[in-house]
Amino acid sequence: MIRFEGVCKSFGGARAVNEVTLDVARGSLCALVGTSGSGKSTLLRLANRLLEADEGSIRFDGADVTNIPPVELRRRMGYVIQSVGLFPHWTVERNVATVPRLLGWSPARIGERVAELLDLVGLPPGRHARRYPDELSGGQQQRVGVARALAGEPELLLMDEPFGAVDPPTRRGLQDSLMAIQKRTGTTILLVTHDVEEAIRLSGTLAVLDQGRLLQTGTPAQVLTQPATDAVARFFGGPLLGLNRLKALRVGDRAQAAASPDEREPIDMDATLEAALARMVAEGCSRLPVRRLADGTRGVLDLADLVRP
Ligand SMILES: Nc1ncnc2c1ncn2[C@@H]1O[C@H](COP(=O)(O)OP(=O)(O)O)[C@@H](O)[C@H]1O
Ligand SMILES: [Mg+2]
16 A cells, blocks of 8 residues: 655754665554654655655555655545644534545535544544534544544555553543444554554554664564564563563464363453453463364463463
């Protein structure tokens, strides 16, 4: 969907993005992670041409972005940033309708789309459509920002620390909504975050940046089990990397066939190993029954399965 090839960008002689090659597949969610100043926001701004690359190329659906007029490009790429930047004197409804209005959609189509999106982001239109941004909580404003970015049916959603400013429980709710939206719409998402948990939880692919360079790409399980460099290992927890690995691996990755029946409530195959460990600790046990292995039989997860390589 979008491919960065040997992309470089400098500010006053300092390389913010250094020879980055990254392919974000259609329909995937790629989390771009790295410490502050590693070039994440710059890379997103290069994608929608808020900035122009010094070297290399960026192809969007096969076409070089420098051949796509910025206005068209930004219509085809939604962009969500931390401070949502809603128009304060416009209602929620009107904010979400910004791009469809620019595109000249009929009022009926706009109305339908706005209602659908507000439902999708968990803001029932009956209650929220006519409110103004300052009548909403930070989390609700962020939801409106996501709805607005999706309104023009973008092919790609660029999100720059979209949930960075909301409290952790609200953030989890927003993450759940985003996962549901992606499942439903199949939109390709490139998400910048420095929140390790968020990246592991949401992404199909992790891309780790450090000082402008891309250090590693892979699934969360791959990156957390085989970090390519010390910097990657440090980013994912350093001495606590092993704990974060439990967030990236699933019960199904480690469960074995059960030798004897166990009547307790089984844990699901797609639960994280972290959730499994939490249950073991809470229940004071070292094994859990697992619901259905691939062949339909019951399985078991032992504490030892969590630590084996
Ligand atoms: N407009 C700019 N002018 C000068 N330097 C910039 C500009 N934008 C970013 N930088 C610098 O580029 C580097 C990468 O910044 P950024 O992409 O914002 O990092 P991140 O989003 O990973 O925190 C930083 O050193 C930052 O100071
Ligand atoms: Mg940034």
